Amino acid sequence: MRSSYTQGSFLQGMHMRQWPPHSTITLYSRDKSKVLATSKRSRLALSEYVHLDGQGDAATYLITVSVDADDWDHWTLENVEKIEGVLRYDLTSVGIDVAVVRKNRPGRMLCRNAFAWELKVWLEDVPAEPGRYAGLRFKAAKKTASVKTIQKRVETVFGLPRGSVQLITPGKKAAAPKSTVGDLREQWSRSGT
Structure with missing residues (x-):
C-alpha cells in the first residue's frame, strides 16, 4: 500500500x-x-x-x-x-x-x-x-467546472450535436477545454464587455 x-x-x-x-x-x-x-x-x-x-x-x-x-x-x-x-x-x-x-x-x-x-x-x-x-x-455553472464539461452539458440539454458548442474568450478565441468557468468569467470581467 x-x-x-x-x-x-x-x-x-x-x-x-x-x-x-x-x-x-x-x-x-x-x-x-x-x-x-x-x-x-x-x-x-x-x-x-x-x-x-x-x-x-x-x-x-x-x-x-x-x-x-x-x-x-x-x-x-x-x-x-x-x-x-x-x-x-x-x-x-x-x-x-x-x-x-x-x-x-x-x-x-x-x-x-x-x-x-x-x-x-x-x-x-x-x-x-x-x-x-x-x-x-x-x-449558473460552478466556477470550478471545466469549460469542456459545460460545453457538453449545453449540448446535452439542448439536444445539439457533439462538438457544436464552444465557449469563447473576449479575444474571440476558443476557451481551453481544461480551463475553468471561473477563469473564463475573470477574462470577460477584465475585458469590460
Whole structure:
C-alpha cells in the first residue's frame, strides 16, 4: 500500500470532493460490456462521460473504485459513504441527479479490490414555467467546472450535436477545454464587455 495525504487534505466534513489518493476508477456501460472511462490517477470527472438525451430519460452506468492507500484498508461503511459523496457531488454540481446503488456490501473487503456501484442518472426536474424549457433546471455553472464539461452539458440539454458548442474568450478565441468557468468569467470581467 502507498501512503496517502492526511484525510483533512481531501475531505470536507464527511463529503469528499475528490477521489481518494491512489484510486483506480472505471466507468462501464450498465451491462459492463463497454468501458466508458478509466483513471488510475485518482482523477475522473464523471460528468464528462455521462450522456443524457435531454428529454428526461434516465441512463444507467456501473462504476468500480479501488484504493491503494494506507488509510484505506477495508471497504467500511464510512469509506463507502465517502466515495458515494464524490459520486453525488461530481454529478449534481452540473445539474445531473443520481441514484447510487451499492453492488457490494461494506465490511471486510479490501479497498485494493474494486467496489462497485450502479448509477442511475437523469436531468434535474423543476416545474414547467411558461416560455421555459419544461423539466430542465438552468443555473449558473460552478466556477470550478471545466469549460469542456459545460460545453457538453449545453449540448446535452439542448439536444445539439457533439462538438457544436464552444465557449469563447473576449479575444474571440476558443476557451481551453481544461480551463475553468471561473477563469473564463475573470477574462470577460477584465475585458469590460
